[in-house]
Amino acid sequence: MEALAVAIVASFAALSAAIGVAIVVRSTLQGITRQPELRGPLQTVMFIGIPLVEALPILAIVIAFLLL
Amino acid sequence: MDHSSPVIYLFDVPWLAVNLSNILMITVACIIVFLVSFFMSRTVRMYPTGAQNALEYLIQFIKNIISNVMDWKEGKHFVMLGITIILYVFVANMLGVPFELVREPGHEVWWKSPTSDPILTISLALMVILLTHYYGLKLKGAKEYGKDYFRPIWFLFPFKIIEDFSNTLTLGMRLFGNVYAKEVLMGMLVGLRSFGFFAAAGAILPLVVWQGFSVFIGSLQAFIFCMLTMVYMSHKVNEEH
Numbered sequence: 001m002e003a004l005a006v007a008i009v010a011s012f013a014a015l016s017a018a019i020g021v022a023i024v025v026r027s028t029l030q031g032i033t034r035q036p037e038l039r040g041p042l043q044t045v046m047f048i049g050i051p052l053v054e055a056l057p058i059l060a061i062v063i064a065f066l067l068l
Numbered sequence: 069m070d071h072s073s074p075v076i077y078l079f080d081v082p083w084l085a086v087n088l089s090n091i092l093m094i095t096v097a098c099i100i101v102f103l104v105s106f107f108m109s110r111t112v113r114m115y116p117t118g119a120q121n122a123l124e125y126l127i128q129f130i131k132n133i134i135s136n137v138m139d140w141k142e143g144k145h146f147v148m149l150g151i152t153i154i155l156y157v158f159v160a161n162m163l164g165v166p167f168e169l170v171r172e173p174g175h176e177v178w179w180k181s182p183t184s185d186p187i188l189t190i191s192l193a194l195m196v197i198l199l200t201h202y203y204g205l206k207l208k209g210a211k212e213y214g215k216d217y218f219r220p221i222w223f224l225f226p227f228k229i230i231e232d233f234s235n236t237l238t239l240g241m242r243l244f245g246n247v248y249a250k251e252v253l254m255g256m257l258v259g260l261r262s263f264g265f266f267a268a269a270g271a272i273l274p275l276v277v278w279q280g281f282s283v284f285i286g287s288l289q290a291f292i293f294c295m296l297t298m299v300y301m302s303h304k305v306n307e308e309h
Binding site: 062 | 299
């Protein structure tokens with residue numbers, strides 16, 4: 001039963017992290033294609049934004065590890 | 069492949085558990101970082117060559133990270149901190165990539181990435197967060213530091229408290245999760261050899277690919293850890309007018 005719970009938690013965490021990070025990276029790419037000279041600052045903001053998005057999936061993974 | 073860790077209890081006290089392989093790997097990582105930075109900076113010349121070039125490139129890289137997130141007036145204090153963090157986390161992530169050493173009776177893992185243990189990464193994150201509070205108090209003064217909790221609006225105060233805890237947790241857990249997943253998958257691929265010759269032969273290619281990917285993940289996590297340290301530092305240190 002615990003294994004099932006871990007599987008559900010981990011898979012939804014991976015799914016949500018993938019979708020969230022994809023949205024962040026897509027917006028950054030659009031910004032870079034629009035204004036290539038802003039590449040450096042946009043990448044910095046992207047690398048700050050990705051961890052913020054990832055925070056909740058990581059907490060979910062922690063819960064999954066605790067359940068194991 | 070159930071791996072265990074060589075845990076001993078100091079003075080037979082049940083809550084003083086010490087993981088010996090963590091101690092070993094932390095020492096190895098520290099020694100490597102020290103030797104690398106020591107011997108790279110021995111012959112400093114006006115016109116840099118070889119190792120000095122690499123070190124100056126690293127310093128310039130850290131300076132870029134810092135100047136992206138805060139003023140140079142405050143940021144100049146944190147260059148050495150950034151170099152220490154990025155070198156240590158990078159070396160610690162790389163240590164488990166080429167191989168792992170397991171002592172056979174009891175499957176005790178001795179050689180691994182030290183960052184694949186949550187105790188180490190969480191304490192690293194805790195030290196970083198405590199350091200941001202210390203520098204916030206030192207560079208801005210107690211009054212400004214306390215006022216910062218009520219900016220921009222007073223009712224954000226509870227969220228700022230929660231933010232401190234969640235920052236610590238996510239900063240440590242991100243590093244741990246990535247490195248631990250690397251070690252688990254690597255252990256599984258190596259463990260395929262017990263299913264016979266063809267399984268072992270089929271596991272070689274994915275193993276090499278995964279090791280290459282781990283090098284990439286390891287450097288990215290070191291960069292992100294350093295970057296987030298500087299971002300959290302800038303939240304506490306920067307004066308917003």
